Amino acid sequence: MSRYSAMFERLGLAREGAFGAFLMLGDPDLETSAALLDAVVAGGADMVEVGIPFSDPVADGPVIQAAAKRALDAGVRVDDCFELIAGFRARHPDVPLGMLTYANLVVARAGFMRDAARAGVDSLLIADVPALEAQPFVDQMIQAGLEPVLIAAANTPDATLARIASLSKAYTYCVSRAGITGTHAGGQFDAPLVERLSAAGAPPPVFGFGIATPEHVRSALKTGAAGVICGSAIVDLAAHGGDVINLVDLLKAATLNDKARNDSGAQ
């Protein structure tokens, strides 16, 4: 069973939503980045999503753009990112790890997917490869032993959701609103999208974009989504030297349902 499947099964039994923490690898340097990866796990993240810094991140807002720039300015290379991941994998053998990046990095470097899988990456999402263009990339991911993750949005038509369902594995990345990554919430977690994905037989829906507070986490999970991913809020806090463990702990607590919270309170 894959790490993602095992995680969703465990959380399903515990009636919890999955909490995913996003970090930009190499931000602001390799050593701090390794420590931040450990910090989000210590805070209770169920899954960790990592970005590979890219010079032209068109799907990202100012916080993630700045994170990528810090890493690139520090001279971080793709190989350094794979080493960070290998170190993470050795310390956290069971935590699902997804990679989020852009197409040019994947095609530019020979053996990108193979090396990602060897380092211990479980899934790969390429922000600028929509379902329309995904087939050859998905074929290579499967061959390399990576689980493909695709993005779905409220405006994605049913035919495309069906395609996403047939192409992807680990989870489905649902964008909570139009636009780019960032901490400002849309507050529009689209319940019909979750239902449509479920009807299409897609992998578990996880909401990203604009998740910054426990309220966002709760309203995202109310749609029936299997989890949430928080990126900009964590990255921004880390950039200002804030307590990342505490933030992750706070947001993870919001993924427990009332029953689970009461149970843990009774212990």
Added chain:
Amino acid sequence: MRLSGRFGRFGGCFVPEILVPALEQLEGAFLDAQDDPAFAAELNGLLANYAGRPTPLTRCRNLPGQLYLKREDLLHGGAHKTNQVLAQAMLAKRMGKTRLIAETGAGQHGVATAIAGALLGFDTVIYMGADDVARQELNVFRMRLMGATVVPVESGGKTLKDAINEALRDWSASFATTHYLLGTAAGPHPFPTMVREFQRVIGREARAQILEQVGRLPDAVVACVGGGSNAIGLFADFLNDDVRLIGVEAAGKGLAGNDHGATLLRGRPGILHGAETYVLQDDDGQITDSWSVSAGLDYPAVGPEHAHLKDSGRADYVGATDAEALEAFKALAENEGILCAFESAHALAHALKLAEEAPDTVIIVGLSGRGDKDVAQAQALFA
């Protein structure tokens, strides 16, 4: 999508999923308009009576050889950009959009978009790299005079590529009300195909004009290539003729170093701004900053159809350095009384080399824009 959006292995639609429905809507509107005689009639009316088409084909009187200049510099707005901007703005109307956003490098596309915004009643926002804002002050003021908002982009190399990034980010939140009026034959499908079709008028006119003036087809057609819209527009109607097609890229400070914009000559295939195409990049795939004295050629990718024309061998791509372009700019001013854009001067520089080698060669040169915007920079460079 109804069309493949591919040129051989190049092209495609590499955008975040959220933008795919907007591009499908655009493709649908474009194809419907192509089949609608009323659209063609309105566009042709605007091109003739507002923008000033057809533009002349001018034979150089004093420069050596047989050079024929396709005078897009005389088009309203001062460059070929106006052709396709009017067409896209009309499509935006058909789609019910109320706001236009655009990127600009030299400012010519921004000016053209501001023109269309004022004429057809759009709220217009132009993204422009902060460095380009500084070197093209006059065009910034022009855009503002026509009611557009100019947003300086401070990220990355602060040039055209960064302006495109920012426009894409805006569009991924605003597509419901906003049309992204991309300025060149690059980007995701359907832009490369659509922009070529709306710029095809350049080559269609030039082909008829050279047949009328010389009585035969030219030996070569030469155009500068940044994103590549004026070149693809000039080439399109010659593709099936026995005519050499030559695209001239910005060789900047020389092709040996990194300070150039010669994507087809020095880049390798990759994916940037929605398309698989040639890209200037490092070993990891990070996009490298380009350089050219002309802001309009300062771009590390290129339209995917040019990538295909290069690989298929149908067109040749060469470079002209900053210095060669400036020489040609001066030569045209001194000998013909025409101030051309620095971008167009790259095409002229190569055409002058060809004319020197073979004076009998009939050459059409795409004079894509006028040089008023570059006069202040020329003054500083020639001082």
